[in-house]
Amino acid sequence: MTGWADVERYLVDTVVHPDGALVNAVEATAHAGMPAIEVTPTQGKFLMLLAKIAGARRVLEIGTLGGFSTIWLARGIPDDGTVDTCEYEQAHADVARRNLDLAGVGKKVTIHVGAALDTLPTLAGPYDLFFIDADKVNNPRYLDWAIRLSRPGSVIVLDNVVRGGSVLEADGDEAVQGTRGALELLGSHPQLEATALQTVGSKDWDGLALAVVVAAAP
Ligand code: SAH
Ligand code: DHB
Numbered sequence: 387m388t389g390w391a392d393v394e395r396y397l398v399d400t401v402v403h404p405d406g407a408l409v410n411a412v413e414a415t416a417h418a419g420m421p422a423i424e425v426t427p428t429q430g431k432f433l434m435l436l437a438k439i440a441g442a443r444r445v446l447e448i449g450t451l452g453g454f455s456t457i458w459l460a461r462g463i464p465d466d467g468t469v470d471t472c473e474y475e476q477a478h479a480d481v482a483r484r485n486l487d488l489a490g491v492g493k494k495v496t497i498h499v500g501a502a503l504d505t506l507p508t509l510a511g512p513y514d515l516f517f518i519d520a521d522k523v524n525n526p527r528y529l530d531w532a533i534r535l536s537r538p539g540s541v542i543v544l545d546n547v548v549r550g551g552s553v554l555e556a557d558g559d560e561a562v563q564g565t566r567g568a569l570e571l572l573g574s575h576p577q578l579e580a581t582a583l584q585t586v587g588s589k590d591w592d593g594l595a596l597a598v599v600v601a602a603a604p
């Protein structure tokens with residue numbers, strides 16, 4: 387029976403057209419034994435388009451893996467734009483570095499290896515676009531940092547906010563708690579306007595949240 391993944395393949399082939407470097411990045415990530423949890427090509431191109439729509443020049447990503455989303459983000463900014471991306475695992479950063487270089491965006495991207503909560507205090511804002519996609523337990527803290535490193539007009543994207551519906555488990559595991567905390571912050575923070583969209587596809591039933599910073603810190 388036709389399903390979400392078939393439709394995704396059709397949309398990828400018809401609309402998204404990932405090039406060889408993007409296909410290679412996913413293959414190299416899998417070949418290195420890393421988890422197949424990168425965004426889908428439809429989502430990756432959505433990030434690229436968001437960067438273009440926002441006119442982003444400085445992007446901050448939390449959670450690099452093999453650099454698949456990073457390539458899309460880097461392709462959404464001008465030649466003199468920059469992506470800072472935070473990754474805990476040195477082995478992931480090594481694979482990402484190679485994938486980014488092969489994709490021709492290596493010069494735009496700095497990979498900060500270590501716990502993102504150690505890196506974030508060393509970074510200087512403002513960033514124009516944030517993509518938060520690392521350990522979900524820390525999502526509220528990552529969102530706090532994004533706001534701190536933002537300016538009015540900055541865009542924040544938070545990945546994996548539905549996770550097959552597990553977001554409804556009020557007493558769920560720490561990842562669910564982290565994402566619920568971040569969603570509550572998104573929905574109530576005086577500096578943010580936000581929404582969240584459910585998604586289906588090869589990564590099953592999930593979703594992403596989108597926010598814009600509407601005011602400077604008081
Ligand atoms: N954004 C990527 C997928 C990221 S997967 C893409 O869509 O292509 C999540 C990544 O976050 C993993 O590589 C994991 O090692 C990393 N990570 C987990 N905990 C982290 C932490 N505390 N600080 C930084 N990175 C972390
Ligand atoms: C997981 C993490 C992700 O960022 C994702 O997009 C999918 C799954 C995970 O930790 O299982």
Ligand code: MG
Nearest residue numbers: 423519545546
């Ligand atoms: Mg994710």
